[in-house]
Amino acid sequence: MIYYPNCKINIGLNIIEKRDDGFHNIETMFYPVFLEDILEINLSKDKHSTITTTGLDIGNCPNEDNLCYKAYLILKKDYPQIGNVNIHLHKNIPIGSGLGGGSSDCAFTIRMLNDMFSLSLSLTDMEKYAQQLGSDCAFFLYNIPTFAFEKGDSFSSTTLSLKGKTILIVKDDTIINTKDAYKEVQVGKSEINLLNTLEKFPISSWKNFIKNDFEKPIFNMYPHLEKIKEELYSLGALYAQMSGSGSAFYGIFDREITKEEINLLPYSFVEQQILK
DSSP states (O other): OEEOOEEEEEEEEEEEEEOTTSOEEEEEEEEEEEEEOEEEEEEOSSSSOEEEEEESOOOSOOGGGOHHHHHHHHHHHHOTTOOOEEEEEEEOSOTTSSSOHHHHHHHHHHHHHHHHTTOOOOHHHHHHHHHTTOTTTTHHHHOSOEEEEETTTEEEOOOOOOTTOEEEEEEOSOOOOHHHHHHHOOOOOOSSOHHHHHHHSOGGGGGGTOOBTTHHHHHHHOTTHHHHHHHHHHTTOSEEEEOTTSSOEEEEESSOOOHHHHHTOOOSEEEEEEOO
């Protein structure tokens, strides 16, 4: 069985406060983008389960730390009818990018195991497992534009649609540690209503109101990253932002970017898509 876990972008990201449990309350808009990994799970003929990865480098990640494998283990604990499996993950979504690739792989693993072994889990049931593995994992079970708050695992519906807009995602080789980013960020309630602003104001005005609280401290740590955002605006982006805690940036455009323009961008990862 093969599924195609997709990524997301954050539109706006306000870090509201630090919680007693060590996490942070945030507010952000998750928007799905169909840059996809490839996830295949088959029954194993052996007496153990395996996971292999190909595609983009994920670094030195032991099996027990892989979110797909963790998702398998927590489900198998409660549903022993789940047999041994071979998981193969082909990475197209870069790690350390703020695009949620690992969280998506995890959520799609839960969905696939539910289907393979006829567990009859509801979306609410699957969400409970996803929340154990990461704050934004549960979003990918629903995979529609969603306003997220609290730890990023509480959701509200939205009327925001970017259908037909072009998105350009750019990433250099910088990998940002999310824990380090949180140590430097300034927390506090936003002066604007993020959801209302995104739904009511034109995209071209967002740069005057919408921000990602991670950008300022990360630009201080990695000054060269600010240039990427500037280049997206130079290309004519209606709005540009770093996604999540970085280091990928995206621009939202009213037009497709030409191959010639893309070839001039000196970065290791450049992806253009029409938003659905």
